[in-house]
Amino acid sequence: MSSLARAERAGEEQPEAPAALEAPQPAPLRTVLGRGALGTLQAAVVATLLLQASTFALFYPRWLKDQLIDGVAFYADTLVIWLVLLLLWSVLGRLWWSIGILIAIVITVGIANIVKMRLREEPVYPSDLHFASEPEFLTSMVSPLLQAVAVAVSIGTVVWAMRIGRRMDLRYPRPSWRRLPRRQAVAVLGLRLAVAVITGPLLLQTAQFNHPGSYWRGIYEVRGDHWRYWNQKTNYRANGFVGGFLFNMPVDAMREPMGYDQAAMDEIADRYERVAERINAGRTGSLDDVNVVLVLSESFTDPTELDGFELERDPIPRTRARMAETTSGHMLAQMYGGGTANMEFEVLTGQSLGLFRAQMLSPYQMLVPEQTDYPSAVGWLTSRGHEAIAIHPYREGMYKRKQVYGRFGFESFIHAETIGSTDTIEENPYISDDAAFDEVLRRIDDQEKPLLVNLVTMQNHIPVEDNYEDPIEVRGAEGGQAERIGQYARGLEYTDQALDSFLETLEESDEKTIVLFYGDHLPGIYGSSLKNENRGLPLYRTPFFIWSNQPGQNRARTVPITSPAFFLPLVYEVADAPVPPFLALLDRVHREVAVIQQGRLLDDRGESIAEAAMAPEVAQLLEDLRLVQFDFSIGGRFGLDRMWPGSASERPKTPK
Incomplete structure (x- = not known):
């Protein structure tokens, strides 16, 4: 190109350079909180469904009727899990991390539940937490392949959630904590504290599920008492995994039977001392010098x-x-x-x-x-x-x-x-x-x-x-x-x-x-x-x-x-x-x-016996046994020295 041509081109109006793509602006704080609340609720529904699936409830036609129509178990389960997720979010301050951790825990519990249902025909109970101190026993019950899959899925879930969180931050950036106006930053901190203060005690109250006046139990029973305690597998399917789990929270071993007192136990002791005398009248043997091997x-x-x-x-x-x-x-x-x-x-x-x-x-x-x-x-x-x-x-x-x-x-x-x-x-x-x-x-x-x-x-x-x-x-x-x-x-x-x-x-x-x-x-x-x-x-x-x-x-x-x-x-x-x-x-x-x-x-x-149809003398026997068991286990042991003398004498607290 000649110098004249270059000069002419140089004099032409040059097109403007393309403007740089503008980064999306952080959404308003109210929008972020609204999306987070909706997202946690959706995640809670997913977590509830995963736990229900671990009981195989989703494959039974009665599930919808039991939990969504006749009862409110699914809604109550979702509420409990939602509160757990809100508490995690308020503590960690990271929505997707909280979701990932929760889902990973749910998957781990779900796998444990499936394994236990397969081996023992019963779901996971609160008392099973004791076995966390015996990891070798737990791992011996599960194949190495399933253990590896469970660990990989749990870790993968957390990693997936973190990556999703990063992508969502790019597409819908949340306001930077440091760049928020002081008043808004204080408001966010106050909101997180308020959520923790509200959800924490609410969740702690689930441990009192079986205590009189428990509002959590009241929620599950709002449409009636549907507990199926005689079959815990069915109980979890009918009342939700969370509902079934809470139903099995610690409680006093027995209700106090009607009429239980010192006088009642004295009367029972009198009665069975006479029965024992009749039985022993014809016996000539002894176990005092005999090894008893159970x-x-x-x-x-x-x-x-x-x-x-x-x-x-x-x-x-x-x-x-x-x-x-x-x-x-x-x-x-x-x-x-x-x-x-x-x-x-x-x-x-x-x-x-x-x-x-x-x-x-x-x-x-x-x-x-x-x-x-x-x-x-x-x-x-x-x-x-x-x-x-x-x-x-x-x-x-x-x-x-x-x-x-x-x-x-x-x-x-x-x-x-x-x-x-x-x-x-x-x-x-x-x-x-x-x-x-x-x-x-x-x-x-x-x-x-x-x-x-x-x-x-x-x-x-x-x-x-x-x-x-x-x-x-x-x-x-x-x-x-x-x-x-x-x-x-x-x-x-x-x-x-x-x-x-x-x-x-x-x-x-x-x-x-x-x-x-x-x-x-x-x-x-x-x-x-x-x-x-x-x-x-x-x-x-x-x-x-x-x-x-x-x-x-x-x-x-x-x-x-x-x-x-x-x-x-x-x-x-x-x-x-x-x-x-x-x-x-x-x-x-x-x-x-x-x-x-x-x-x-x-x-x-x-064959089954209906207690209500028992003959009076049989019903009396069963009631006597109930009173004695209460007395021996958590009662005053009023009748112990006469009914079973020496059976609870002081012994070393730690056997050699």
Whole structure:
């Protein structure tokens, strides 16, 4: 281009440079707060739906009717979660961070709930927070893959929320704290404090959900009382996850029965002292010089009694033979897939969970540790010369056992860190039943005094996958379920052999010994199809027997189905030993009401009994038992010294 042309071009009017894109201006403070309030409410709805999904409620047609029409559970759940989110927002000052943290927590709780529903047919409870101190136990219940997925999803949710928050800040920038006019900055700070001050106490009040006058409970019951305490899975589905969770917040173990006072307990003591005298008149035996061994065998059941599959061979032939020649039968567990400590509690105390409030989900965690001592067979037998030893080849902190055993009066507690042998079988991570029985035999040999030994085994605890190289073959069950059943049945076979060897050794011993052996519950290994095929009692029924090495005490007798709270009178009956008035009361109740569970009473055929239709004398028995249980547990213990003398005598608070 010539110089002339360049000069002409230079003289032309040049186009203006494009203006820079203007950054969006921060929205007015009122707009930001309005969007935040709406966003938190939407997030609360999503969180509520996620929790409902974890109970599988969304897949049941009745969900809409129960929670949105007949009741207000969904709205109330959303309100509680919204308040939690508002509190987080007021503390953190970051909307999307708060949403991310909340959703991550909800996802974690939801996964835990799904796992627990699958294994134990029950949802997550407030008392389950205790297990946070036992992370190894929790992780052993969940596959490593699911653990990794849960952690990844939770972390991913928080990261996702933070990134969304950054993008939203670019598109809808919020006013900078430093650039706000002083008056507005003070107003925002005041608003955050006000939200925290309002939401914090409101949420703290949820802990008082079961106390009289609770406005939170009033909200859930605004359209009537819909609690289904006899089935917590259904309770959570009908009343929302949050509603069900709050319903199970701590509460007094029992309501005070009408007419409870010193005079009423004196009258009951008079009555059952006379009953005990009649029972004891014909008895010539004694347990004063006899070792009493109570064996709770973890997940010990008879899988051949279930429909839907067949095993290649009977895994418990020796146990079945022992049952055929002793006092034996079936116990009815309180729940499927779990509840070990609850069954142990019933056996040791003679108290039934079915007489407590529905919220008393775990006396070991919620009741016994709050007492200085607690009436039990431990105190009763130690006051009569026995030395009490608890053996549980696992962590001592599970279900607060160390504290509980101290309250009961055990002098010694043998656990995984102190047991003589920690042998396991093949790839099973739990200490074997053979090793546990050897510990009992060692203690009997080492002690001159008669012993009360309470053994809670661990060998057959879930998970059972890949424990043994030679599982029992299973026909009829589907896929991985067959593998689980086969592995579990092989574990039962090992228990069957170890138990028989244990009893044979006791047979040859000069030590007088009586043994109560029982399974605590079915393992949570059966899929929905098998559970549907075995609805009702089969999913809760476990074998038990009472055996003695004394001549003439073993006789073939099948006991109707029973609650474990009635085992102690049966032990005394086999030993032909005199009973205290409390055990006489249990014996009389058991003759009329075979099983006491939350929400139902069963006769010896497993049929429901309506309390309102009971004969007056049977109703009186049940009312007497209710009064005695209240008196012993949280009442004044007016009748304890006469009904069960020595059962709560002072003992070391921490067993060795």
